[in-house]
Amino acid sequence: MLDFDFHNPTRIVFGKDRLAELDTLVPAGATVLVLYGGGSVRRFGTLDKVRAALENGRTVHEFGGIEPNPRYETLLKAVEKVRSDGVDFLLAVGGGSVMDGTKFVSLASVHDGDPESLLYHGFAGVPAAKALPLGCVVTLPATGSEMNMGGVISKGDGKFPVLCPLTFPKFSILDPTLTYSLPARQVANGVVDTFVHVMEQYLTFPVEGRFQDRTSEGILLTLIEIGRYTIDHPEDYDARANLVWCATMGLNGLIGSGVPQDWATHMIGHEITSLYGLDHGQTLAIILPALMDVRRDAKREKLLQYAERIWNITGGTDDERIDAAIARTRAFFESLGVKTRLSDHKLGVEHFDAVIKGLEAKGLTAMSERGDQTLEVSRNVLKAAL
Amino acid sequence: MLDFDFHNPTRIVFGKDRLAELDTLVPAGATVLVLYGGGSVRRFGTLDKVRAALENGRTVHEFGGIEPNPRYETLLKAVEKVRSDGVDFLLAVGGGSVMDGTKFVSLASVHDGDPESLLYHGFAGVPAAKALPLGCVVTLPATGSEMNMGGVISKGDGKFPVLCPLTFPKFSILDPTLTYSLPARQVANGVVDTFVHVMEQYLTFPVEGRFQDRTSEGILLTLIEIGRYTIDHPEDYDARANLVWCATMGLNGLIGSGVPQDWATHMIGHEITSLYGLDHGQTLAIILPALMDVRRDAKREKLLQYAERIWNITGGTDDERIDAAIARTRAFFESLGVKTRLSDHKLGVEHFDAVIKGLEAKGLTAMSERGDQTLEVSRNVLKAAL
Known part of the structure; x- marks a missing residue:
């Protein structure tokens, strides 16, 4: 067996109808940005349930439109919103693209230099000292992003792995019923x-x-x-x-x-x-x-x-x-x-x-x-x- | 499948000859109590290596003699030592009994009431608000204590499970070569x-x-x-x-x-x-x-x-x-x-x-x-x- 380090601090909350627990999982008084992809999370009522759970003394903003193979330019718009709205917690509601994109936003929002540089660290990982905390509500089982520290971001013709231990989600809610409509x-x-x-x-x-x-x-x-x-x-x-x-x-x-x-x-x-x-x-x-x-x-x-x-x-x-x-x-x-x-x-x-x-x-x-x-x-x- | 929560924040450091990494794993400047059982960790040189790694700006105290099926009375003596020496980090070097005992010490050292009460929460877990941080160097593979939040403590004729999420080790070093002499x-x-x-x-x-x-x-x-x-x-x-x-x-x-x-x-x-x-x-x-x-x-x-x-x-x-x-x-x-x-x-x-x-x-x-x-x-x- 090869030597290894293993460390995975993400809390998994698995089961039916557990969205209400967001109220205990997300810090009290937080200013939250909920990130999502297309309209399906709205259409199927997930976003309403998320809002209902969070709106207990928290300010909730939304950023939709993260596309499959999330694009750098789109995510920069989310970064702008994080900064202008004073967001201090990110909640990804979606599949791998939304979670990957949210991880990038968590790094880029508090990054001092050119955010593009975050794309070029490859499997060595981003040597960041800080990131915004994030959580996930998973609606598509596939990428494993809900319990790892990586994402893949698209820019131009390229797809770039972005890895950083600071982007392990604090928690991920895995409710299989949220995937029924896929x-x-x-x-x-x-x-x-x-x-x-x-x-x-x-x-x-x-x-x-x-x-x-x-x-x-x-x-x-x-x-x-x-x-x-x-x-x-x-x-x-x-x-x-x-x-x-x-x-x-x-x-x-x-x-x-x-x-x-x-x-x-x-x-x-x-x-x-x-x-x-x-x-x-x-x-x-x-x-x-x-x-x-x-x-x-x-x-x-x-x-x-x-x-x-x-x-x-x-x-x-x-x-x-x-x-x-x-x-x-x-x-x-x-x-x-x-x-x-x-x-x-x-x-x-x-x-x-x-x-x-x-x-x-x-x-x-x-x-x-x-x-x-x-x-x-x-x-x-x-x-x-x- | 039943609903569940899963959260395990322990960092595993697995492989040969990794004791020197204690210098990066244990907080700088800490006052450390190294807890162990019989003399084998001293006899086989493990304790010396642990000390060498820690004694880089840290104060290191020792508490030996934790017996198999660790006894409440023994552990109270370690608690006394933690308090009198101003210890702020515990390092268990041994097998399940030492790790279990160290977890109890981590709770009891900062517990305000009668420490005996910690024995009687069973599988519901100890509702503690604080515990001293701890790490492990594992010399006997068996109990899994190195990556969980539980221990079993003996008092009188009884063995009592003591569980608390605060007692997940911050890290555990698993070096299979340390078990060769068992x-x-x-x-x-x-x-x-x-x-x-x-x-x-x-x-x-x-x-x-x-x-x-x-x-x-x-x-x-x-x-x-x-x-x-x-x-x-x-x-x-x-x-x-x-x-x-x-x-x-x-x-x-x-x-x-x-x-x-x-x-x-x-x-x-x-x-x-x-x-x-x-x-x-x-x-x-x-x-x-x-x-x-x-x-x-x-x-x-x-x-x-x-x-x-x-x-x-x-x-x-x-x-x-x-x-x-x-x-x-x-x-x-x-x-x-x-x-x-x-x-x-x-x-x-x-x-x-x-x-x-x-x-x-x-x-x-x-x-x-x-x-x-x-x-x-x-x-x-x-x-x-x-």
């Missing part, structure tokens, strides 16, 4: 996103991280069991609750502690979303199976473990078992209604140069747990995804 | 303690806690794989690291969130330790298999799940599978060198009245996840443990 496509994307988060902390090389491996496998098996079911039965509480909790546990630092990680699928996926507008989950469902195929030698032992423990594949040669595991993974994503080929989105070899150029511009020329995924290898992954 | 018996007890902690959060009735179930099963499978091995190969780093991390994850609140729990095995075990001096782990290895047997109807579905997923038992009638699972559990404990019968310790029916009386005195007359384990049922568990 479109099937967003739920499917959330299942894929969670699945791939887990795979990126699991599919590397073995280091005797037995707890981590089995916990990862537990999330994968659960997603396979309830993924399609919760799309077809959006108001089955238990199925949705399992998706919500798996999404959180898939990216809160736990399963990645003490083991290598490989975020190449996300990095390539981000380029495709930035350039061609595919949903984040759609890009992951395309890239992961292709990467498993191309990287089969580097990841052989864990691929075989995955084949056996997740898909019960034990017969045939090593490569036959790996092929079967990739096919099952692809079939699972397709069963959710998420396509797994670039050609399904009318993308072809003519689009590869731009993707590779984007990776190069961000210095992603030696990805993977071994640092051996060159741009050439990434191009091969794209080829395998055609 | 006697085999203590390691075996630690494996059993962890196994039983997990079972008490798992072996109830199903509530669709899929993540929780699978994470619990992952810990159980890991313990079965590495339990005997790490006793025989105490300096195999990875095996010991897996034990250490499983012990922590087995009782930090995670696997018990959103599912029913049943702590009857621990409660009966505590009585036996108090009355007859058996090791804590020894009592658990005796009571758990007996309880599985007696409670098979109430716990049928989870017993069958346990039989299949942990022991791969799928043939025969339900009761045959349950019998087989109990036998395998018993054989596992015995393989660690831990006996599983009261008679192995020369205890018989003549000792039951005192145990039952002890449970009754603590109001433990309706234990289990359903509240249906009466004193009569507990007596039947003792009978099945003969």
Whole structure:
């Protein structure tokens, strides 16, 4: 097992009808900015309930319109509002984009220099000394942002990870019933996103991280069991609750502690979303199976473990078992209604140069747990995804 | 899935040779009391390393002699020392007893009334408004105390759970190499303690806690794989690291969130330790298999799940599978060198009245996840443990 630090101070408040508890979770007398995305949180009454809970001696402002893949320019407008209204607590009400954006606002609002510089610290993290406190009300299970210290912010053609321990939410309310009204496509994307988060902390090389491996496998098996079911039965509480909790546990630092990680699928996926507008989950469902195929030698032992423990594949040669595991993974994503080929989105070899150029511009020329995924290898992954 | 809150702010610092980091983990200029048990932490040089790290502008005091099943009277002496020396940070260096005791000292040192009252809040928790901050250096993997808010304190014939969110350690250093010198018996007890902690959060009735179930099963499978091995190969780093991390994850609140729990095995075990001096782990290895047997109807579905997923038992009638699972559990404990019968310790029916009386005195007359384990049922568990 590798050495690690693990620290996750976010309080999780999980269950039905718990929005009223915002009154005890948010500091008394605070001036709160509630951030959200489109109008659905208003349409389905969530925003009214949030306001009702907060308006007990607090001043409540609102900032709507945070888009999927939240944009730097939009968030700067929220920063202006924080400053002009004297806001001292941020409440994100939404999915990953709203939570990610709120984290950026929490840093940028009290940042002295150019806020753009916050985008360029990468996985090393922002060395900030202060941030506004924030909480979350989660309406879309997918990104795990509700219990981690990271977000991804879009500017121009780029998607930039922004990480800082000060942006762990103070609390996150996870009420599975708030996700009942989500479109099937967003739920499917959330299942894929969670699945791939887990795979990126699991599919590397073995280091005797037995707890981590089995916990990862537990999330994968659960997603396979309830993924399609919760799309077809959006108001089955238990199925949705399992998706919500798996999404959180898939990216809160736990399963990645003490083991290598490989975020190449996300990095390539981000380029495709930035350039061609595919949903984040759609890009992951395309890239992961292709990467498993191309990287089969580097990841052989864990691929075989995955084949056996997740898909019960034990017969045939090593490569036959790996092929079967990739096919099952692809079939699972397709069963959710998420396509797994670039050609399904009318993308072809003519689009590869731009993707590779984007990776190069961000210095992603030696990805993977071994640092051996060159741009050439990434191009091969794209080829395998055609 | 049941509603739940989860909040665990302890920072874990896991790996080899990390004691020097105490200098960044403990506040600068603090007056520190280092608490420990017997002389082994001094004999093996751990205390010297701790001192070397802390003595960078800090005043360091020591309090040794915290016994297994830490006693109230001993801890009051530490409280006196905290007050007379103006201590403002506590550092536990040891196993569960030292960590549990340190948590009690952290509460009692700043408690205004009679410290004895802290013993009597049970699982409702101590409603304290303040506590001294504390950190841990773990030398024995077993209780999970390094990442939770609880401890068990002994006074007279009684063992009293003392829980308070203020006593979450600020940090815990988990260095598996610090456990190499442990006697085999203590390691075996630690494996059993962890196994039983997990079972008490798992072996109830199903509530669709899929993540929780699978994470619990992952810990159980890991313990079965590495339990005997790490006793025989105490300096195999990875095996010991897996034990250490499983012990922590087995009782930090995670696997018990959103599912029913049943702590009857621990409660009966505590009585036996108090009355007859058996090791804590020894009592658990005796009571758990007996309880599985007696409670098979109430716990049928989870017993069958346990039989299949942990022991791969799928043939025969339900009761045959349950019998087989109990036998395998018993054989596992015995393989660690831990006996599983009261008679192995020369205890018989003549000792039951005192145990039952002890449970009754603590109001433990309706234990289990359903509240249906009466004193009569507990007596039947003792009978099945003969």
